[in-house]
Amino acid sequence: MLDRTPRLLCAACAALLSSAALAQEEPPPPPPPGIETAGAAGQNQPDAHSGSQNFADPSQLFSGTPGAFIGVGFGKIDKDTYLSTVINTELALGPVAVGLGVPVNLLAINDDSTGTRDSKTYQHVLRRGDWNQAQDYLKFVRFVRYGHKRDPVYVLAGQLWGSTLGHGTLVNRYSNSLSLDQRKFGIAFDFNSEYFGVETLIDNVTGVGILGGRAYVRPFAGIEGLDGLAFGVTMVVDPTAPLLPFAAAPAIAADSNGNPSTPQRAFGALGIDVEYELVHTSLIDLIPYVDGNRLFGAGNGLHAGALLSVRLPVPVIDVSLQTRLEYRHMQPGYIPEYFDQTYDLGRLQYAVTVPGSGFASKQQAAFDARAAGGKAVKGYYGELAFNFAGLVQIGGLLQDYEQDNGASLGLFATVPKFEAVKLSAYYLRKNFGNLGNAFELDERSLLAASAAVRVTGPVYLVMDFRRQWQFDPASQRVVAVDTYRSGIAVNVTF
Numbered sequence: 001m002l003d004r005t006p007r008l009l010c011a012a013c014a015a016l017l018s019s020a021a022l023a024q025e026e027p028p029p030p031p032p033p034g035i036e037t038a039g040a041a042g043q044n045q046p047d048a049h050s051g052s053q054n055f056a057d058p059s060q061l062f063s064g065t066p067g068a069f070i071g072v073g074f075g076k077i078d079k080d081t082y083l084s085t086v087i088n089t090e091l092a093l094g095p096v097a098v099g100l101g102v103p104v105n106l107l108a109i110n111d112d113s114t115g116t117r118d119s120k121t122y123q124h125v126l127r128r129g130d131w132n133q134a135q136d137y138l139k140f141v142r143f144v145r146y147g148h149k150r151d152p153v154y155v156l157a158g159q160l161w162g163s164t165l166g167h168g169t170l171v172n173r174y175s176n177s178l179s180l181d182q183r184k185f186g187i188a189f190d191f192n193s194e195y196f197g198v199e200t201l202i203d204n205v206t207g208v209g210i211l212g213g214r215a216y217v218r219p220f221a222g223i224e225g226l227d228g229l230a231f232g233v234t235m236v237v238d239p240t241a242p243l244l245p246f247a248a249a250p251a252i253a254a255d256s257n258g259n260p261s262t263p264q265r266a267f268g269a270l271g272i273d274v275e276y277e278l279v280h281t282s283l284i285d286l287i288p289y290v291d292g293n294r295l296f297g298a299g300n301g302l303h304a305g306a307l308l309s310v311r312l313p314v315p316v317i318d319v320s321l322q323t324r325l326e327y328r329h330m331q332p333g334y335i336p337e338y339f340d341q342t343y344d345l346g347r348l349q350y351a352v353t354v355p356g357s358g359f360a361s362k363q364q365a366a367f368d369a370r371a372a373g374g375k376a377v378k379g380y381y382g383e384l385a386f387n388f389a390g391l392v393q394i395g396g397l398l399q400d401y402e403q404d405n406g407a408s409l410g411l412f413a414t415v416p417k418f419e420a421v422k423l424s425a426y427y428l429r430k431n432f433g434n435l436g437n438a439f440e441l442d443e444r445s446l447l448a449a450s451a452a453v454r455v456t457g458p459v460y461l462v463m464d465f466r467r468q469w470q471f472d473p474a475s476q477r478v479v480a481v482d483t484y485r486s487g488i489a490v491n492v493t494f
Contacts, residue, residue, distance in 0.1 A: 056161070056412075056426070057159075057161050058466070059466065061422045061423075061424055061450050061452050062452070062491050063088075063099070064090075065090065065493050066090055066091055066494040067089070067491060067492050067494050068088070068089045068090075068492045068494075069088040069089075069489060069491050070087050070489060070490050070492075071087075071487055071488065071489030072084070072085045072487050073462065073488065073489075074108065074485070074486065075464070075483060075484045075485030075486060076484045077180070077481065078470075078481050078483075079111035079113065079114050080109065080120065081107075081109035082106060082127065083105075083106040084104070084105050084106075084485050085102070085106075086101070086102075087102040087103075088100070088102075088142065091494070095146055095147045095148075095151075096145070097145045098141075098143070098144050098145075099141075099143045099144075099158070100142060101141075101142045103139060104126070105127040105130055106127070107120060107121045107124075107125055107127060129180065129181040129470075130181070132181075132257075133183070135185065135204075135206045138158075138183055139183045141157075141158055141185070143156060143157065144156075145157075149190065150190075151190075151192070152193065153190070153191055154188070154189070154191075154192075155187075155188070155190075156186075157185065157186070157187045158185055158186070159176065159186070160174065160176045160177070160184075160186040160201070160203065161177065162175060163201055165199050165212055165234055166214045166216075166232055166234050166273055166291070167303070167305070167307075169271060169291040169293055169301070169303045169336060169337065170212075170271050170293055170337070171210070171212055171236055171337075171338075171339040171340075172337040172340050173340060173341045174201070174203070174339050174340065174341060174343055176203045176204060176344065178342070178345070178446070178469060179470070180468040180469060180481050181471075184204040185204065185205050186201070186202055186203045186204055186205070187201075187202045188200065188201050194218065195217065196215070196216060196217045197215070198215045199213065200212065200214075201213070207240070208239055208240065209238055210236065210237075211236070211237050212234070212236035212339070213234070214232055216230050216233075217230065217231055228275075228278065228287075229276050229277075230274070230275050230276075231272075231273070231274050232274075233270075233271070234271040235268070235269075235271075236268065236269045236338075236339055237267070238267045238268075238347065238363075239266045240264050240266075241264060241265060241347055241361070241362075242264060242347055242361040242363075243262070243264060243265040243361055243364055244262055244361040245360060245364055246359070246365070247359060247360070248357070248359075249359070249477070250349050250359045250477035250478070251476050251477075252471070252476045252477060252478070253476065254476070258471070258473045260471050262348070267297075267363040268296045269295050269296065269338055270293070270294045271291055271293040272291070273289060273291040273292070274289065274290055275288065275290075276289075283312075283313060284308070284309070284310055285308070285309040286306060286307070286309075287307045287308075288304075289304075289305060289306070289307070290303065290304050291303040291304075293336075295333065295334055295335065297366070298333035298334060298335070298369070298370045299330060299331030299333035299334030299366070299370055300331045300334055301329070301331065301334040303326055303327070304327050305324060305325055305326030305327065305381070306324070306326075307322075307323075308322070309321075310322070317389040318389050318390060319387070320386075321385070321386055321387075322383075323383060323384045323385075324383040324384075325382050327378070327379075327380060328378065328401070329376060329377075330376060330377050330379065330401070331370075331376050331377075332369050332370050332372060332373055332374045332375075332377075333366045333369040333370025333371075334366070336379075336381075336399075338362070338366075341428060341446065342430060343362070345469050345478055346362040347363070348361060348471075349361070349477060350362040351431060351443055351444055352368070359477075377401050377402050377403050377406075378401070378402055379401030379402065380399065380400055381399040382398050382399070383395070383396075383397045390416070391417045391418065392415055393412075393413070393414045393415075393416075394412070394413045394414075395411075395412055396412060397409070404433060405431045406431070407431070407434075408428075408429060408430045409427075409429045409432075410426070412425065412426040419454060420454050421453055421454070422451070423449075423451050425447075425448065426447075426448055426449075427446070427447050428446040429444060429446075430444045430445070432444065441480070443480065445480075446467055447465070447466075448467065449465050450462070451463045455488075458490050458491050459489075460488070460490070460491060462486065462489045463485070463486045464483075464486070465482070465483070466482075466483050467481070468480075469481065
């Protein structure tokens with residue numbers, strides 16, 4: 001565990017916009033006329049209604065405005081050089097929005113050390129991994145959305161980025177598009193009313209890995225002093241969760257198509273929560289909450305925290321500060337935010353330290369930790385984000401527990417509104433031991449960054465970097481694949 005003093009200071013200042021705010025939380029007042037929140041229509045934000053861009057998909061710099069983004073450039077995927085084309089369109093009609101895409105990678109220079117050109121392409125050119133499964137063709141539809149998160153009715157189908165249920169203590173910022181070759185088409189549906197509501201999540205309609213939902217009630221809605229009290233129940237299941245034992249090195253078998261083939265066991269989690277909206281004004285929202293969760297077959301966890309949103313009284317422009325601070329008390333075998341941003345990797349290959357340094361599937365790691373026993377562990381979690389008129393949004397997160405490798409760090413920055421330069425990046429490091437190795441790129445890290453510099457008119461020089469994952473049948477493990485791309489793009493608004 002990190003030294004207590006810097007841990008508490010960092011937790012108080014840790015960074016990340018509270019995408020975990022409850023679905024029933026009332027949105028802040030709209031910005032003054034003529035002032036638009038950043039990406040208020042963008043589907044890639046965890047909370048599209050509030051326009052937050054914490055841990056947003058950096059490659060979607062121009063998302064949120066109806067139009068077309070057409071680009072071509074050279075880049076690297078692993079060690080191979082590709083000519084990449086991107087054609088993204090986004091259309092909106094009232095509450096309905098549709099995003100279409102045509103991503104194509106054409107192999108220009110092959111690195112023979114990683115395989116032959118024929119093994120990687122169709123017709124010696126088209127990247128095979130992009131189109132070798134039926135669900136890959138779903139990538140033409142990036143998303144279809146009705147409404148926004150926190151609206152009375154919200155539906156999102158396609159790419160899920162930063163999806164959260166409730167306070168995020170079970171499902172927090174889950175993303176279904178971090179695998180390089182496996183394209184997923186997910187669905188989220190929410191219904192919110194004055195007295196009750198539901199949130200639901202399916203990560204993949206062609207092969208469900210996460211099926212989750214949360215229902216909440218406000219039994220005293222309309223009664224002054226009690227109308228801010230709400231109770232919720234969350235249930236999440238992975239019906240096809242891999243069950244792989246601990247090993248010093250991963251050993252994941254492959255089927256005839258080169259896909260992971262593992263023993264499976266359904267894994268489930270249940271949570272109950274209560275919150276009370278203590279303060280709700282034009283300037284401040286303060287919501288204390290308590291969550292109690294159970295990972296079936298593993299441990300229990302208790303979360304007690306508060307969401308604070310502050311809107312500064314600056315004339316004409318929107319300036320806001322949002323924080324979340326949380327105390328956690330966890331039994332052996334309990335993994336907070338079990339279905340997190342890196343879950344698609346962890347469900348197969350999760351880095352563990354018990355019974356030693358190595359890997360197991362995430363549910364097996366939880367079972368082993370439970371069997372090893374020991375005392376309950378306490379920890380802290382903090383998020384903070386600052387938004388200045390939608391022009392600059394920065395923040396991150398820090399969490400730390402009283403155990404080895406119990407710290408996690410996340411940072412993000414987005415500059416989405418300037419026409420001359422657009423920037424977006426995030427970094428996430430899970431389960432490290434001390435600040436000395438907080439910034440390493442390995443199987444516990446995520447990093448993505450994009451930049452667009454206007455050359456003339458609607459023409460931009462675009463540069464992208466993204467770390468994704470790919471299953472390698474030869475080494476029987478999931479490996480990190482760093483992809484680079486730079487080129488010229490044209491952004492045309494409708």
